[in-house]
Amino acid sequence: MSYKKLRRLPLAAAALLACMSAQAxxxxxxxxxxxxxxxxxxxxxxxxxxxxxNYKGQGGGSKKSGSLNPDSKIAVQGTYKITDTVSGTGQIMAKYDADGDYIPTFEWAFVKWQAMPSLSFRAGRMGAPFFMISDFRDVGYANTTVRPPLDVYAQVPVSNFEGVDxxxxxxxxxxxxTSSALYGEANADYANALFSDGSPATPAQIKLKGLTGLNFLAELDNGLMLRxxxxxxxxxxxxxxxNTIKAGLAPVIAGTAGPINAFFPTAAxxxxxxxxxxxQADTDASFTGVGLSYDQNNIVVAAEYTKRRIDGGYVSDTTGWYTTIGYRFGAWLPYLGYGKVKVDDPNATVPAVNSPLTTAVNGVQATLNTQKVSQKTATVGVRWDAKPGLAIKAQYDHISKPVDSYGMFLAADPLRDVATGSTFLNAKKSINVVTLSVDFVF
Structure with a gap:
């Protein structure tokens, strides 16, 4: 079997093998x-x-034909105590990525020093704490729903950072x-378009430098948690x-594009x-979130309210929120949820031009269209804890997006949509997504 085929091997088979063979x-x-x-x-x-x-940034996803790709994943985590106060932790995970593959990568790799019973320091690669459940958002078994609500969690497609906390x-x-502070940088690949055969185009690279953050968590004995x-x-x-757009415009900016510069004085x-x-280069960006969860007496509640702010560039400012409620009946936990994300400020519009730069104008518009992510999601589902360490879930999502928005979906070819007119982008749409999942820990 070739390496390429191995990379695309259905994850379900690998997960089942691991589950059957691993010692708990x-x-x-x-x-x-x-x-x-x-x-x-x-x-x-x-x-x-x-x-x-899909999850924003993945190189493909689910359509009418259905797919295992958006949600399937497997991970192994190990911790070794070097001394009584120093330990090392590594987590290797394979999940559907921006290249449309399952490549095992180190999601975590850090050293921890427990300086005092109440004070610890870590250095290395760690979970990026943008959200209330950042440290275990990939652990389906630890979450009520099939996936973290994408109206909030898809706003920042970065799952880890490298630095200290x-x-x-x-x-x-x-x-x-519990209070924590961090410093470091984060990197992630992000698929924002596909080729005509459905394979992902070259992913974009997202970099967050000079990353600083503060998190505060209050946990009460009655099951209430505030973050x-x-x-x-x-x-x-x-x-x-x-980069292709800018490379094509470079000769015009330099004044060496022949007739365009000669006959159109404003071309440059x-x-x-x-x-x-x-x-989008070295732009100030921030993400703020408030979260609440409650788990007591069979009642389960979770809610988050978040704001993404970008001071310049073309990535839009957004606000997202969700609420999920559920009630346990023995091993069964039915739940309801509702969420919304909206664009507060697009941060960029296509400038008016008086030159024959139609191709570049279309490319710019296609790029900006990918930032039109407003949508609403209504969710109903049920979780069945079949046995310790194994949960089976069924979930139905009804996603509504307004006119002039792609929602949190991946458009196959935004440039084609600009050139021919997209009936999806330019119309109000409702999309239903049905998911069946098996979550396990071992």
């Missing part, structure tokens, strides 16, 4: 090494072939207060489509304005 939560005889794992086999089917349903815990009666977080950094995006300035519109 292995600990070495000396107690220094512990290994565990988790995974999801998820099959989803959308009611449209116009776009792909410090965490302090304080107990005050029935309340445990406040704020992260900011410098955002840079390098995408093949934007028009080209410069178009190039600037699709540039």
């Amino acid at each position: 939560d292995y600990t070495s005889p000396d107690g220094k090494f512990r290994m565990s794992g988790f995974g999801t086999i998820g099959y989803s089917r959308a009611s449209t072939d116009d776009v792909y349903f 410090a965490t302090h815990q304080l107990s005050l009666g029935s309340v445990t207060l 406040l977080g704020h992260v900011r950094g410098k955002l840079t995006i390098s995408s093949a489509s934007s 300035s028009d080209a410069a304005a178009l190039a600037a519109t699709v540039t």
Whole structure:
């Protein structure tokens, strides 16, 4: 079997093999090494072939034909105690990525120093704490729903960062207060278009430098948890489509494009304005979130409210929120949810030009269209804890998007949509997504 075919091997088979062969939560005889794992086999089917349903940034997803790709994943995690206070943790995960593959990668790789019972420091690659469940958002078994609500969680397609953090815990009666601070940088690949055969185009590279953040968590004995977080950094995006646009405009900006520069005096300035519109370089970016969860007496509630702010460039400012409620009946947990994400400020529009730069104008418009993500999601589902370590879920999502929005879906070819007129982008649409998943830990 070729390496390429191996990379695209259906994850369900690999997950089942791992689940059947792994020993649950292995600990070495000396107690220094512990290994565990988790995974999801998820099959989803959308009611449209116009776009792909997925986690933002994946190189494909689910359509009418259905797919295992958006949700299926498997991971193994190990921790080794170097000394009584120093340990190392690594987590290797295979999940559907921006290249449309399942390539095992180190999601986590860090060293932790427990300096005091209440104070710890970590350094390396760690989960990026943008959200309330950042550390376990990939662990389907730990979450009520099939996936974290995408109206909130798709706003930042970055799952880890490399740097340092410090965490302090304080107990005050029935309340445990946890505060943490971080510094580092984050990188992620992001698919924003596909080729005509459905394979992903060259993914964009997202970089967040000078990443700083503060998180505060209050946990009460009655099952209530409150969380406040704020992260900011410098955002840079390098995408093949934007680079192609800018490369094509470079001769016009330099004044060496022959007749265009000779007959159109504003050509150079028009080209410069178009190039600037699709540039996202070293821009101030921030993400703020407030979260609440409650799990007591069979009642389960979770809610988050978030804001993404980008000071310049073409990535839009957004606000997202969701609420999920459920009630346990023994091993069964039916739940309802509702969420929304809206564009507060597009941050960029196509500049007016008086030069024959139609191709570049269409490319710029296609890039900006990918930032039109407003949508609403109504969710109903049920979770069945079949046995310890194994949960089966069924979920139905009704997603509504307004006119002039792609929602959180992946459009196969935004440039084609500009040239021919997209009935999906330019119309109000409702899409239904049905998902069946099996979550397991081992």
